[in-house]
Amino acid sequence: MPIASSVKLGSNVKIHHPDLVNLYGCTIGEDTRIGAFVEIQKNVVVGAACKISSHSFLCEGVVIEDGVFIGHSVMFTNDRMPRAVNEDGSPQTEADWVVLPTRVGARASIGSGSVILPGLKIGTGAMIGAGSVVTRDIPDYGVAFGNPARVQKVLQP
Structure with a gap:
């Protein structure tokens, strides 16, 4: 799995196993740490001083603000109605769907094994419990599971 030349890395980014990640077209802020078996897709922005734990997936449309913790095996999604083919049976392409952006506020924490549905805002300082399925916005400093x-x-902040 490669780190593509299209990736913009801030200073002091630590990718613990660069041969075991897939990063392309994304921006990673300074002092961020990325574990093994992580995929970060094009147009994703990860802020400074974040920790992205192993086996996590950040798809196009995700913005992670500064100081965010992403636990192991966290899965972001960007399409509410995914399909492999169109009504006529032709394979879907990027032209056939719209990315629903998701934003994770500064210093939020998302527990291991959580799934984040598309088009949501997880507020500043929010905490998401391990294994949660986030289906709606979480307010600033909200604790949800x-x-x-x-x-x-x-x-209280």
Whole structure:
């Protein structure tokens, strides 16, 4: 798995196993750490001082602000109605769907094994419990978990 020449890396980025990641067309901020078996697709922006744990997938349309923690095996999505083919049976291409962007606010934490549906905002300082399926926006400093994830409380900043 390569790190493409189209990747913009900030200073002091640490990719722990560069031969075991797939990064292309993305921007990674300074002092960010990336674990093994991570894929970060084109047009993704990862801020400074983030930690992206192993086996995570950040698809096109995801913006991660500064100081965010992404646990192991976190899966972002960008299409609410994915299909392999069009109604006429022809293979779908990028022209056949629209990316729904997702934003993760500064200093938020997303627990291992979580799935983040497309088009959402996870607020500044929010915490998502491990294994959660996030189906709606999470407010700043919200603590949410479950399937679907529900806000259980809001922390004081």
